[in-house]
Amino acid sequence: MSTAFFDDLDDASRNEIINSCKGLRILSTLPYKKIKFWNDCVETCKTESTSFNRIFELLKSAGKYDVVMLTGGEKIDLLYAAIAFFAFWVKTPHIVVDAHWQKKSGFAYAIQKIIIKLSNRLVNQYHVHSVEEIAIYSALFHIPINKLTSIPWSTSLVGHDIKFLSALEKSDRALTGGSSFRDYEALFSAVCNLNINIDVGIKQGKLTDDLQKRWSACSNIHFLTRLSNAEYLKLMAGCKFFLMPIKSNLNRSTADQTILNAMFFGRVVIATDSIGSRIYIRHGVNGFLVSANSAEEWKSIIDHVLSLPSHQIQKISENASYDAKVLFNEPLRLYRTLKTAVEVAHQSKFLD
Template identity: 30%
Template sequence: MNHFQDGTKDPTKVRVLFVAWFLREDRRWLGAFLPPERFECSYVGLEEAVDSTRKRTPWKKWWQFFRLALKARRELARHPQDLIVTAFPQVGFTVGLVNLLTFVRTPHVIWYFNCGHEYRGLRKWLSRLAYRGVDRCLVYTRHERSVYARVFALPKSRFQFTHLTGAELKAEDFRGAREDFALAPRYIAALGSSGRDYGTLLRAVEGLSLQLVIVAHPHALPPGPVPPNVKVLTSIPQQDYLRIIAEAELVAIPVNNRETASGQMTLIQAMALGVPVVATRCIGTEDYIRHGANGWFVEMGDVEEWRRTLRSILDDPEERQRLATEALRFARERFTDRTGARVLAALAEELSTPPAIFYNQTHSSTATPESDAEHSKDRRI
């Protein structure tokens, strides 16, 4: 850390503490893209793996998250920070609760704030308590701002929309899925588990000449047998998941979730790998797909429309190439962690106390005068 000779902190730098179970020496997440002349970054992660395959968070996983929150609290005690950035609602919950109980007032931002479904009962009550001290939650659809404000009894200004971001992907780095998994020369890929509607998709591909490859956890699949042209894979590493996307003719994202958002991660990965996407028109896809330009929408639960759309695109190689090219361009502009770091830089300089001297240089690119006024009315409730 940069200090002057008298031991005081360099006032030109904002200290940011990242807290996420996946942080490693070689994975600094958004911190890798923050300019070092403006920011000092610290990291708290877990050494052991965290199981992300369950539909509900098991107690073992909650215990891991609370240990992570306690590690972050010890780090804050040793090295005060200007901003805490946590990943996903569960870690934001545990860190928020620990900070509340130990009277920490460091500004807190939750990244990847997507709950999958509305909380109810005791979980909703505890979440409302834990999130009271959170300054901003980054959500990935505009609709979720109103949903979460209502569910967690917080001002809408606490929830900020930005496109979901991830590591920059290059299609040439993800090859060999056909051979390794004995896939057909041409196939459709359908991946992910949250809020999926594989029952509709399975009916839509019956009799289709191409293979459908589903990569999902068992709980996401409907009961009963699958058509003969369908291959199901479960519990594969992330690298293989991306390889299956990269070699697909197109990616199908069927969703049955009217409460919150589902499907964005698979969607941005497919676009970033230059693969055309057909998706259910829903909360999780409407802010990402431009119908007929960088992807294609199908109405929720419409088997016949799924069948017609898949056949139309699969039979038109020029249309697939056009969609793929535009999807790749769109992804490179909006879906990388480098873009996410610019959003975080503006937030850090807005929320840090006192405000960083660079605030005015970056804030204008990610906020509007209306949102400035909205945020300034409410830092805490």
């Protein structure tokens, strides 16, 4: 199939997936209101993801559908899948999309395993982001390996004013941000008082308060705690480098979407070498990976990038933008997700 459009599928692929969905009833708990072909194929659960009413709505309505797609990041969806173990009347195959769970410790880990084990009765597939995660999730959460499928994540820019963002004047500043599984200590140690300003887009909270106190002496680190998503995207589109420090020893992907959005705008991304980042970044080709979360490693890579001639930076930027727009765009991810849903639905009908 062609992957020429970052905000839509080519006509042949769009028609193919819409035709393959005909006659099937597919329910999703996650809305994608701006992707037309998705909404031509999928009905979206109307109950909010934070409401326990979702459990009762799904238990009541799941049997009317040929396949149900749950959101792996929503605790309420996973709790539903576990409770549905006891709902003998629910036989519809389910898919957990965007399965990204970090192994907890002690009693919490035992609860994780119980919930996922109960979910296995109905869940036909778990979609992880990385091929690496297939073996990891099978070992950690005792998921049958044949139920694990990798579908890389994507940009999330459909519906945004891309022409406006792409035309923004470029600054000499670097940008980082977020709080989920971030490790700022090594990065800030490396960049403190370097001759480059670092903007940190992060929501106010205890982590932010602690970081601000600890790094207040570094005049080139600037905490921006009140940014909207649109304002953050403006900074991303206009920054010189995008930095993504990720905690070590994770068993899951993280920061995929943020990395890909920065690559979309042709930013040179420097990220910790982790399960998620290495799906998308080819070191020295379309970005850079920091092999260890140490100040020395971060400083070494940043110094290397700062020393590169402009034509080499331009080439890396072009590679990053191409990969994000063509290989990891949102319609392509949803196309892949729908393809698996159709296969699961037809397989279930065949077995019946």
